[in-house]
Amino acid sequence: MRPHTRFQHKVAAVNERLSPITETQKQWGFRNALKHYAIRNAKGVATCLDCGHQWHSTANTEGETKCPDCGATIEIKDTQCRKLTDRRYFSIITTAEGIQVQRVFRIEAVYRKHRKPEYSIVEQFRLWLDGDCHSAVTSRRRSLSYYVDCFVECSDIELRSDNECYHYLAGISEVYPRIKVLPKIKRNGLNGTSEIPFMKLAKAILTDSRAETMLKAGRGSDLAYFLQHPKRLEELWSSYRITLRNGYRIADISIWADYIALLTRLGKDTHNAHYVCPDNLSEAHNKAHRKAMEHENRRERAEKRKKAAGDEARFRELKGRFVGIYFTDGTIEVSVLGSVNEYLEESAALHHCCFASEYYLKPNSLCLSARVNGERTETVELSLTDFRVLQSRGLCNSNTPYHDRIIRLVESNANLFRRQLGA
Numbered sequence: 370m371r372p373h374t375r376f377q378h379k380v381a382a383v384n385e386r387l388s389p390i391t392e393t394q395k396q397w398g399f400r401n402a403l404k405h406y407a408i409r410n411a412k413g414v415a416t417c418l419d420c421g422h423q424w425h426s427t428a429n430t431e432g433e434t435k436c437p438d439c440g441a442t443i444e445i446k447d448t449q450c451r452k453l454t455d456r457r458y459f460s461i462i463t464t465a466e467g468i469q470v471q472r473v474f475r476i477e478a479v480y481r482k483h484r485k486p487e488y489s490i491v492e493q494f495r496l497w498l499d500g501d502c503h504s505a506v507t508s509r510r511r512s513l514s515y516y517v518d519c520f521v522e523c524s525d526i527e528l529r530s531d532n533e534c535y536h537y538l539a540g541i542s543e544v545y546p547r548i549k550v551l552p553k554i555k556r557n558g559l560n561g562t563s564e565i566p567f568m569k570l571a572k573a574i575l576t577d578s579r580a581e582t583m584l585k586a587g588r589g590s591d592l593a594y595f596l597q598h599p600k601r602l603e604e605l606w607s608s609y610r611i612t613l614r615n616g617y618r619i620a621d622i623s624i625w626a627d628y629i630a631l632l633t634r635l636g637k638d639t640h641n642a643h644y645v646c647p648d649n650l651s652e653a654h655n656k657a658h659r660k661a662m663e664h665e666n667r668r669e670r671a672e673k674r675k676k677a678a679g680d681e682a683r684f685r686e687l688k689g690r691f692v693g694i695y696f697t698d699g700t701i702e703v704s705v706l707g708s709v710n711e712y713l714e715e716s717a718a719l720h721h722c723c724f725a726s727e728y729y730l731k732p733n734s735l736c737l738s739a740r741v742n743g744e745r746t747e748t749v750e751l752s753l754t755d756f757r758v759l760q761s762r763g764l765c766n767s768n769t770p771y772h773d774r775i776i777r778l779v780e781s782n783a784n785l786f787r788r789q790l791g792a
């Protein structure tokens with residue numbers, strides 16, 4: 370990519386003048402970015418692949434430990450393999466001619482039993498940022514592949530268009546601890562590494578004073594959350610400011626964010642420290658959640674009732690003539706569901722869908738409620754064309770012991786309905 374802007378021209382020039390990585394930095398990368406191993410044979414003899422030291426290891430699980438000789442943190446692997454490899458990324462954060470730069474290296478090691486480990490380091494790309502938040506990327510060419518880290522080794526590090534994969538790899542890379550930061554970025558509160566990728570954080574504090582405020586108040590993990598959920602920052606900032614003012618430390622930022630959103634839904638004052646800074650966040654969250662659920666249920670019920678009222682006229686027109694029909698065999702009492710609201714109540718009591726599926730608007734069938742001792746037992750759907758029972762369902766659509774009797778009783782009274790239809 371050819372440079373277009375002034376910043377890109379400058380980056381392209383400075384990119385050519387960076388000094389190579391130092392021996393100390395390489396050593397650090399080898400020690401800290403890579404994994405180190407010991408392999409253990411069936412007899413329990415472990416061999417450190419860093420220094421070749423052998424010892425009897427009795428611990429019966431694989432896992433991390435320290436080599437008793439060279440002190441390297443190693444992972445013990447029970448394997449017959451004599452060769453292991455590892456490949457990672459690490460970065461150096463520095464400045465060059467007034468520009469912040471993160472240089473990202475790939476380090477690859479080959480470990481063999483009884484040999485010194487061999488490793489190679491290749492710089493892959495650089496992220497650039499100036500104090501006015503202009504950014505650019507210089508990189509080796511990437512081949513088209515499913516994998517994010519497929520750089521063409523023989524290509525040059527030059528200006529390329531930005532891509533999420535650079536930021537991903539920079540984010541997962543181990544950062545060399547001695548970092549150099551532009552004065553303006555340092556003044557805004559950033560002078561070290563944190564859980565947030567450096568360049569992302571630097572951009573945030575250069576462009577958003579809220580990020581700067583959080584960072585300076587030592588609330589890096591809250592900031593990390595908001596950088597991942599920028600919409601939430603917009604919604605919650607005025608409430609968050611109250612926690613700052615009150616010196617209230619948020620135990621769990623994602624729970625807190627949910628909690629404030631719930632308060633908003635409940636119409637509570639989200640600028641009142643009493644609500645915003647609860648003594649026990651998780652308890653307050655659970656309480657608000659419970660209330661919001663109740664709220665939601667009430668709203669849903671009201672909405673259903675409203676819909677029922679709207680459908681009532683149509684129902685009357687379709688089924689009005691059957692309303693009031695009642696018969697019994699002495700035990701089972703059957704009556705026609707007489708309004709949309711009765712469908713709603715029947716559905717709610719027996720947990721089935723005759724209301725939700727709008728059976729009350731079906732032109733060719735009719736629903737009846739069959740009760741024993743006044744208890745809703747089954748709901749019967751009767752065909753208005755051949756006067757047979759289409760279905761009869763009890764609680765949660767199951768059959769009750771009265772099932773067959775109910776069907777017989779309804780069908781033997783079919784004349785009552787036929788007569789109404791003929792009238």
Ligand SMILES: [Zn+2]
Nearest residue numbers: 417420436439
């Ligand atoms: Zn060792």
